Amino acid sequence: MIAVPSSQVRSHFKEICDKVVNDVESVIITRTRGENVVLMSEDEYNNMMENFRIFSNPDIYNKIKSGIDQIENSKFSKRDLLDE
Template identity: 45%
Template sequence: MQTVTYSEARENLKAVLDKVVADRGPVMITRERGENVVLISASEWAGMEETLYLLRSPKNAERLLEAVRGFEADDAEAVPFP
């Protein structure tokens, strides 16, 4: 994760925002006084919210994790799309 100071983020705000969106990765902004913060794009945040929502149900979470394990084991089955 890229890290920048509060002063660097303030001086280069547009560049920092553009990097977060382009790289689809977070940037940590460190502060001398106060807790550090992490900046992410709105689309990444929406994806995180969706993932958390889907994992909220234990049964759904187990089904999703089984699917991921199957995919990672190359045990996935192709299903034709109509």
């Protein structure tokens, strides 16, 4: 994550937006009175919100964790999909 003064963001908005999207880089936009803001790509935002949703729901989190544990301990079986 990089920090950029708001004045620089105003004069280089397109370039900074391109960096955020292309380099998967979040940018802290610093302001003279504090109250900084963060600029991130929509994909990164959606990913973050999905992670919040998963981690805030113990049932979903435990199912995912259980599946990961089963794979790591080779306690799974491979099955073919049924054709409908």
